[in-house]
Amino acid sequence: MSIIRTLTLGAVKASKILAVLEESIKNQVLLAMALALREEKQYILTANEQDLTQATQNGLSSSMIDRLTLNDERIEAMASGIEVIAGLADPVGAERVVSERPNGLQIRKMRVPLGVVCMIFEARPNVTADAGALCFKSGNAVILRGGKEALISSLAIAKVLQDVLEKFDLPKELITVVPDPSRDLMFELMQQRDSIDVIIPRGGEGLINFVTDNSKIPVIQHFKGVCHLYIDKEADLKVAMDLLVNGKTHRTGVCNATEGLLVDKSIAAEFLPKVAVKLKEKQVKVNASADASQYFSDATVIAVEDFGQEYLDLEIAIRIVDGVDEAMAHIDRFGSHHTEVICTKNELTARRFQRSVDASVVMVNASSRFSDGSELGLGAEIGIATTKLHAYGPMGLESLTTEKYLVMGDGQIRA
Amino acid sequence: MSIIRTLTLGAVKASKILAVLEESIKNQVLLAMALALREEKQYILTANEQDLTQATQNGLSSSMIDRLTLNDERIEAMASGIEVIAGLADPVGAERVVSERPNGLQIRKMRVPLGVVCMIFEARPNVTADAGALCFKSGNAVILRGGKEALISSLAIAKVLQDVLEKFDLPKELITVVPDPSRDLMFELMQQRDSIDVIIPRGGEGLINFVTDNSKIPVIQHFKGVCHLYIDKEADLKVAMDLLVNGKTHRTGVCNATEGLLVDKSIAAEFLPKVAVKLKEKQVKVNASADASQYFSDATVIAVEDFGQEYLDLEIAIRIVDGVDEAMAHIDRFGSHHTEVICTKNELTARRFQRSVDASVVMVNASSRFSDGSELGLGAEIGIATTKLHAYGPMGLESLTTEKYLVMGDGQIRA
Numbered sequence: 001m002s003i004i005r006t007l008t009l010g011a012v013k014a015s016k017i018l019a020v021l022e023e024s025i026k027n028q029v030l031l032a033m034a035l036a037l038r039e040e041k042q043y044i045l046t047a048n049e050q051d052l053t054q055a056t057q058n059g060l061s062s063s064m065i066d067r068l069t070l071n072d073e074r075i076e077a078m079a080s081g082i083e084v085i086a087g088l089a090d091p092v093g094a095e096r097v098v099s100e101r102p103n104g105l106q107i108r109k110m111r112v113p114l115g116v117v118c119m120i121f122e123a124r125p126n127v128t129a130d131a132g133a134l135c136f137k138s139g140n141a142v143i144l145r146g147g148k149e150a151l152i153s154s155l156a157i158a159k160v161l162q163d164v165l166e167k168f169d170l171p172k173e174l175i176t177v178v179p180d181p182s183r184d185l186m187f188e189l190m191q192q193r194d195s196i197d198v199i200i201p202r203g204g205e206g207l208i209n210f211v212t213d214n215s216k217i218p219v220i221q222h223f224k225g226v227c228h229l230y231i232d233k234e235a236d237l238k239v240a241m242d243l244l245v246n247g248k249t250h251r252t253g254v255c256n257a258t259e260g261l262l263v264d265k266s267i268a269a270e271f272l273p274k275v276a277v278k279l280k281e282k283q284v285k286v287n288a289s290a291d292a293s294q295y296f297s298d299a300t301v302i303a304v305e306d307f308g309q310e311y312l313d314l315e316i317a318i319r320i321v322d323g324v325d326e327a328m329a330h331i332d333r334f335g336s337h338h339t340e341v342i343c344t345k346n347e348l349t350a351r352r353f354q355r356s357v358d359a360s361v362v363m364v365n366a367s368s369r370f371s372d373g374s375e376l377g378l379g380a381e382i383g384i385a386t387t388k389l390h391a392y393g394p395m396g397l398e399s400l401t402t403e404k405y406l407v408m409g410d411g412q413i414r415a
Numbered sequence: 416m417s418i419i420r421t422l423t424l425g426a427v428k429a430s431k432i433l434a435v436l437e438e439s440i441k442n443q444v445l446l447a448m449a450l451a452l453r454e455e456k457q458y459i460l461t462a463n464e465q466d467l468t469q470a471t472q473n474g475l476s477s478s479m480i481d482r483l484t485l486n487d488e489r490i491e492a493m494a495s496g497i498e499v500i501a502g503l504a505d506p507v508g509a510e511r512v513v514s515e516r517p518n519g520l521q522i523r524k525m526r527v528p529l530g531v532v533c534m535i536f537e538a539r540p541n542v543t544a545d546a547g548a549l550c551f552k553s554g555n556a557v558i559l560r561g562g563k564e565a566l567i568s569s570l571a572i573a574k575v576l577q578d579v580l581e582k583f584d585l586p587k588e589l590i591t592v593v594p595d596p597s598r599d600l601m602f603e604l605m606q607q608r609d610s611i612d613v614i615i616p617r618g619g620e621g622l623i624n625f626v627t628d629n630s631k632i633p634v635i636q637h638f639k640g641v642c643h644l645y646i647d648k649e650a651d652l653k654v655a656m657d658l659l660v661n662g663k664t665h666r667t668g669v670c671n672a673t674e675g676l677l678v679d680k681s682i683a684a685e686f687l688p689k690v691a692v693k694l695k696e697k698q699v700k701v702n703a704s705a706d707a708s709q710y711f712s713d714a715t716v717i718a719v720e721d722f723g724q725e726y727l728d729l730e731i732a733i734r735i736v737d738g739v740d741e742a743m744a745h746i747d748r749f750g751s752h753h754t755e756v757i758c759t760k761n762e763l764t765a766r767r768f769q770r771s772v773d774a775s776v777v778m779v780n781a782s783s784r785f786s787d788g789s790e791l792g793l794g795a796e797i798g799i800a801t802t803k804l805h806a807y808g809p810m811g812l813e814s815l816t817t818e819k820y821l822v823m824g825d826g827q828i829r830a
Binding site: 350 | 527773824
């Protein structure tokens with residue numbers, strides 16, 4: 001049997017034991033994992049040193065090396081992240097009533113784990129602990145296929161978690177790191193549709209497309225975040241400025257940063273000069289439609305078809321629009337189904353925007369930066385889906401489960 | 416632009432209009448569609464005649480010709496089916512509270528349509544009306560790619576529905592039949608992942624596998640139904656016999672028929688002789704493990720590895736097991752994640768079976784034949800999923816939707 005086949009069938013077998021494990025035991029295991037990460041810190045850091053030496057020799061970029069680097073603080077963050085997950089409600093086993101039929105049948109639904117989750121990610125070794133804990137709590141076995149740059153670190157973290165599993169007489173196959181990061185094995189992994197229930201890739205658009213194109217298993221896709229902030233004619237302009245500055249400059253290299261500003265034409269002359277001052281102060285490069293550019297001393301004028309960029313930097317696109325309808329048309333054309341924000345005091349306009357805009361998160365008077373599992377109250381996040389099947393938007397524990405039907409009868413037969 | 420591209424982009428555009436249409440208008444349209452099917456019955460029957468003539472010339476099997484045939488009764492069934500769908504609750508727009516954050520943000524979720532649904536089916540022309548109405552009610556545009564045998568009938572039914580759409584000033588692209596049933600175009604259709612949100616194939620395992628292997632779009636899979644009935648030692652044997660006879664003989668060519676009987680060893684000597692009499696009377700062919708076969712005069716003895724067949728006929732496999740654990744192990748090995756039934760008076764045993772068995776529908780003391788969208792109270796059914804992503808089990812209107820996040824703030828920014 002191939003290494004991939006051994007590994008995925010082992011995960012299936014292990015997942016069946018975990019699927020029916022009591023929540024209290026799962027939480028004990030998670031707390032022990034957090035403790036073990038702290039106790040085995042030196043072991044993990046030593047492994048990480050090897051990855052870093054390799055990375056330096058291979059001339060990796062400084063941002064790549066930053067993502068790869070573990071230190072006391074980051075290991076503590078992994079450990080406390082697992083403690084947070086231990087404290088979250090377990091979705092598995094939750095029931096709801098669907099219907100009671102005229103013949104007396106009681107129909108309910110019960111949440112159950114998906115089974116085996118496969119994460120394909122790039123250089124962040126902490127994904128091993130985060131995804132390992134989220135999948136464990138939600139009753140799923142996980143197969144982690146990380147980039148080769150982080151392999152030694154990932155294997156070390158997994159080893160620490162697996163030792164805890166074995167102490168609790170649980171199969172170590174519940175958390176597996178693919179030990180060989182070759183592309184051939186990744187390809188083989190993506191064909192295992194009888195044993196893997198979902199693939200969640202975490203990384204750039206290239207990775208997501210590669211996985212989607214080659215996987216025979218359903219893929220949860222997270223494409224780019226081109227998030228807009230629309231300032232309505234009935235906006236509180238003080239709030240509008242706060243949302244703009246926070247959305248654009250709080251952190252720039254993230255998918256929930258604000259990349260586009262749409263301003264209603266009736267308030268443009270009042271609002272945009274203030275925006276010009278503020279964005280200059282914050283050193284934000286401005287790209288603007290011709291009519292909007294006149295309010296800026298050094299804006300680059302861009303054509304309509306050049307909107308829709310994900311800058312991931314101190315850079316923004318600004319356009320004047322004729323009311324909420326034109327704003328929604330712009331978002332429909334250039335948005336990425338991630339997060340869209342309206343700033344308005346008019347509740348009817350806000351409702352219309354929320355109902356109509358097709359994005360996984362639609363906000364009223366709040367910064368796009370809140371589009372994140374923790375900030376939305378999910379506790380933690382395994383990914384953000386920008387396509388609609390199974391999950392749409394930030395995915396927490398519940399997204400790692402599905403529902404089966406329970407039918408209770410007393411001898412009913414079909415006539 | 417290719418025919419497929421024109422068609423899918425037209426569906427995307429149309430879906431945006433439908434996504435925000437009021438429920439009351441959708442229901443008016445559906446009732447008008449039901450009326451139109453009745454009024455245009457002769458037009459549809461004439462088209463169906465052409466398909467039938469072709470089918471006879473091509474020497475299609477009688478069961479294929481039966482599936483293809485429309486008549487007064489079947490057209491009335493389509494029309495009244497649409498009326499039922501008009502009467503179902505609209506899932507679109509339904510909201511639920513997710514959390515209220517310490518910073519005052521209100522987090523909710525709202526149900527929204529998936530967008531564009533693609534059905535790939537074989538020879539049943541009525542799928543055009545059923546799926547068309549279900550997708551319309553749930554706010555989705557639908558692209559229907561049926562087998563070439565039913566093409567003229569499907570196009571005629573779609574024409575009747577499209578004429579109603581146009582009377583209500585709605586785009587006819589909401590319900591589209593692919594006019595060219597070539598395999599090349601089907602292949603091209605399955606690559607349109609920027610415009611189609613989900614593919615639901617309806618047909619045999621060959622079709623499902625072909626679509627899964629070639630689609631770049633998520634596929635809802637419905638594989639075979641190998642449903643078991645386990646008779647516990649604490650079963651009411653009168654109920655057990657009712658469930659067996661109904662599950663096996665009520666209708667045989669369906670995925671929710673009972674294909675395997677598992678009997679606890681402590682009641683085998685009492686129950687199986689009665690089963691032998693009853694199944695002989697019903698002319699059911701028995702395949703049995705060696706120990707079970709002694710109770711039957713003409714059972715075929717089969718080896719363990721020969722269990723797990725989907726007979727779709729008056730034929731069954733019978734095995735004696737050592738309690739609920741061995742029954743669950745058998746189901747784990749041979750089940751198809753469709754429907755599994757336990758017959759017992761012991762509530763704890765029933766709960767354990769329901770919690771542990773991995774099937775989309777797990778029943779206690781009820782016939783497997785109830786595993787159907789209408790019978791479970793969903794009103795109607797677009798398919799049955801035997802894989803877990805997005806939907807698991809019978810899929811009603813809600814399965815054709817997803818949820819987006821709504822965030823309400825009053826100026827919150829992230830610290």
